[in-house]
Amino acid sequence: MNALSIRSIHGRQIFDSRGMPTVEAEIVLHNGVRASASVPSGASTGRFEACELRDNLAEYHGKGVSSAVNHINTPIQEALVGESCDDQWTLDNKLMVLDGTQNKSKIGANAILAVSLACAKAAAKAYGLELFRYLGGLQANTLPIPMMNILNGGAHAGNNLEIQEFMIVPVGAHSFTEAMKMGTEIYASLRNCLKKKGLSTGIGDEGGYAPDLNGDEEALSLLMEAIQLAGYQPNYDVKIALDAAANEWYKNGHYIFPKLQKKITQSELKGYWEELCQKYPIYSIEDPFAEEDFPGFSELTASLGGSVQIVGDDLFVTNPDRLRQGISSLSGNAVLIKPNQIGTLTETLSTIRLAKEHGYGVILSHRSGETEDTTIADLSVAVNAGQIKTGAPARSERVCKYNRLLKIESLISGSEYPKK
Ligand SMILES: C=C(OP(=O)(O)O)C(=O)O
Numbered sequence: 240m241n242a243l244s245i246r247s248i249h250g251r252q253i254f255d256s257r258g259m260p261t262v263e264a265e266i267v268l269h270n271g272v273r274a275s276a277s278v279p280s281g282a283s284t285g286r287f288e289a290c291e292l293r294d295n296l297a298e299y300h301g302k303g304v305s306s307a308v309n310h311i312n313t314p315i316q317e318a319l320v321g322e323s324c325d326d327q328w329t330l331d332n333k334l335m336v337l338d339g340t341q342n343k344s345k346i347g348a349n350a351i352l353a354v355s356l357a358c359a360k361a362a363a364k365a366y367g368l369e370l371f372r373y374l375g376g377l378q379a380n381t382l383p384i385p386m387m388n389i390l391n392g393g394a395h396a397g398n399n400l401e402i403q404e405f406m407i408v409p410v411g412a413h414s415f416t417e418a419m420k421m422g423t424e425i426y427a428s429l430r431n432c433l434k435k436k437g438l439s440t441g442i443g444d445e446g447g448y449a450p451d452l453n454g455d456e457e458a459l460s461l462l463m464e465a466i467q468l469a470g471y472q473p474n475y476d477v478k479i480a481l482d483a484a485a486n487e488w489y490k491n492g493h494y495i496f497p498k499l500q501k502k503i504t505q506s507e508l509k510g511y512w513e514e515l516c517q518k519y520p521i522y523s524i525e526d527p528f529a530e531e532d533f534p535g536f537s538e539l540t541a542s543l544g545g546s547v548q549i550v551g552d553d554l555f556v557t558n559p560d561r562l563r564q565g566i567s568s569l570s571g572n573a574v575l576i577k578p579n580q581i582g583t584l585t586e587t588l589s590t591i592r593l594a595k596e597h598g599y600g601v602i603l604s605h606r607s608g609e610t611e612d613t614t615i616a617d618l619s620v621a622v623n624a625g626q627i628k629t630g631a632p633a634r635s636e637r638v639c640k641y642n643r644l645l646k647i648e649s650l651i652s653g654s655e656y657p658k659k
């Protein structure tokens with residue numbers, strides 16, 4: 240036993256931004272330090288993600304988390320009490336051995352991740368360090384460029400649009416603070432554009448507007464208009480990023496646009512992305528094809544990858560084995576990092592390291608169902624990811640991550656901001 244050893248672990252149910260139950264874990268150390276972490280939840284989830292354990296009982300429409308919470312309070316607590324909170328690899332390895340399955344379906348990746356992150360937070364506190372500094376050391380100095388999802392579509396907005404996320408990326412900013420200024424101004428001018436056209440300013444799951452439009456190109460035109468109305472130059476100051484979440488379009492061996500209910504072949508879809516990239520200043524496309532369509536990713540990377548970021552989310556699910564498959568088949572050139580897709584901090588860091596070693600871009604990401612936990616903000620700086628996507632600059636479960644980054648920027652003298 241030492242001051243850093245874990246005295247107790249407590250799990251509890253809290254609620255996410257969609258009003259669904261999720262898991263929080265609290266760790267108390269022998270020296271009295273306490274820290275807690277909570278886990279988010281996706282809507283457009285990949286089949287290869289680690290298992291989010293749900294009770295499957297009538298209450299909460301089958302989405303309760305009492306078994307995951309019980310797993311924290313009994314087997315996890317028994318396995319980790321007395322361990323030192325700063326030995327992350329050992330802690331995470333014990334959690335994986337305790338679970339014993341490939342996809343963490345016995346204990347639940349939600350239970351495991353909450354504890355894994357809470358341990359890191361407790362260790363940072365015990366050392367008197369900010370989380371990004373504890374995780375990243377002296378070299379953690381780069382703030383990420385925010386990819387702000389200001390127009391919501393797909394599964395996050397009742398399929399009002401085919402594409403799930405229309406994001407603005409303030410590439411012309413010189414600091415994170417300036418990027419936030421640009422993003423929030425454009426978000427406000429998009430609201431004005433929508434109002435002027437008599438369109439709804441209601442919002443989707445990630446805080447972006449969710450109007451019923453005639454198609455994805457109308458959404459892209461609106462983004463261009465909002466950027467200009469706010470006084471910025473598309474392409475030069477602000478680029479556009481998309482998350483198609485095309486896995487949601489793939490049913491029984493075919494791609495079908497969910498709104499138009501129109502079938503589209505893989506090669507037509509590739510042509511669609513190429514056309515959009517010619518017409519608009521698109522900097523990044525996430526999940527342009529389904530989670531098993533490595534060939535589709537690889538063909539698009541060959542055609543657009545020299546100038547456009549092709550991101551694997553459902554394709555890679557933050558899993559080093561899936562990313563290795565992508566690296567060897569030249570599928571995509573960037574990975575989305577969602578810690579709850581894999582379930583431990585150690586594995587998340589391994590996937591990030593692998594991506595960097597092979598020249599893949601790294602984007603830390605929230606989920607569509609979020610909590611007030613800001614770990615991904617710290618993680619993005621800790622690993623110098625250079626990019627984060629955490630929704631619209633509105634709704635507190637998104638804004639808390641942006642606000643945390645503003646604070647981190649003010650804490651790092653000589654902080655860096657990437658040039659794109
Ligand atoms: C954040 C996303 O959505 P979800 O959390 O629903 O998977 C995404 O697809 O990138």
Ligand SMILES: [Mg+2]
Nearest residue numbers: 482484525552
């Ligand atoms: Mg995605």
